[in-house]
Amino acid sequence: MRVCILSDEAIEDYNPSVFFHSYDWNFVTVEPPVEDCIKQAVMGKNYDVILNLCEGSDDNDMNSGAAVVQLLESLNIPFTGADSNFYNPTREQMQSAAEAHGLNFARGFNARSIHDLAQAKALRFPLIVKHPNSFGSTGLTPQSRVESFEQLQEQFQRNADEFGSARVEEFIDGREVSCLVVDNPDDLSNPYAYLPIEVKFPTGETLCMWK
Incomplete structure (x- = not known):
């Protein structure tokens, strides 16, 4: 099997060779302009699959991971990972899908203006104010956990000024665990x-201690 690994990192930062002894493979660090770089790397090379490790979901950035996915789709090249329909769902879309399948999800909403915060009346404090659609801890500070409507307004404004809007949801006091789920073909x-x-935070740095 011929595999092309696309990454936004240099191979010095992530060397996957230990996993590819049985494959004919090549590693390509994707650089702007993405379209030219990828076409030069994969067209006419007869790769069986592209292992896509590129990140980034800014729809306005033509060099983001989302742009890589859209380009691979347009070229009709098989690749790993989510397609453009599932690459960057909003938290509200994820909440709706989870609830439709009977799964609990932190109750919350997306706030684009100060008037949207009225929806917080249906939630239980403490709340947490997050980046509207990020991964990891982007934008989070100890002050992101709020106990009052005044604190909520302050943290909403901070996120809205930087990211355009904010995700407001009920704060869950507990362990943080991640699980990857993929389709069974x-x-x-x-x-x-x-x-x-499970995420192991340094002593004194867990969200549970942000009180």
């Missing part, structure tokens, strides 16, 4: 769930 109703991992 033989049975789409029975997906694969990989081994969960």
